[in-house]
Amino acid sequence: MTSDLESYGVSVVALSKDTTEEAAVHKERDALGLMLLSDPKLEVIRQYGVEHHKAFGFHTTGFIFFGIPLDVRPSFQTMAIPTSLLVDEEGTIVWIDQSDDYRLRSDNSLVFDAVRSAFPTAS
């Protein structure tokens, strides 16, 4: 997905409420080739109005055994609503997709349709 987007000159930046340390663990564990941003005080999440107050989620402290997180704790935490914003070189938002079901993510084909229509010329 990330490398396919690169052919359109689109880089992925993903922001969550995770602390820097949690984000670093997540990035290394899942070998993520994208930039992860930390917003533990939910400042950006609230600024953009994508706050999911007291959502139920799972959280790992980073105790990982052969790639499997063993210390997974359920809790109610405030976190971001899964939201995708496609932004052009001038900082203008050209496409938005938001999930009304947190289990579901922006469909890859939808993302690519948006990328192709926003950036007809691959860079």
Next chain:
Amino acid sequence: MLRQIDGVNVDFVALGLALGSFVATMGTWVVYFSKVPGGAVPARPVGSVILQVLAILLAVGAVGWNLQATGSVHAVVILPALLGVGMAVFFLWLLTLRKTPIGDLRVAVGDQLLAFEAVTSEGIPFRSEDLLGKRTLLKFFRGGW
């Protein structure tokens, strides 16, 4: 189908029903959560829900059958039946939480990004101005787990 275990009569039909309950729900958890990392969970997990209901019915059936056959419920029946019911109810409860409170989004298509600051996973300060001149897919996500 009675057998003696620790001097107590265990009904093997009840045990089979209880184990069936456990397998139905445990199997759903494994299959369903294996699809989470790839973002491939079904929008309408009908099969998973049917299996959870089946797991609850099997567990209730196991306890009922055991009571009727022996007048008591043996621990080897209770344990998988309780696990089956517990995990099935937890799964169904998780599904009820799926809706997100969308509608408060402060930006629209055509708007400029709202200027923001954050920190990268490497601990480096980040400003939204750093994105100027680049095409970006900015994703808000729930966090790693």
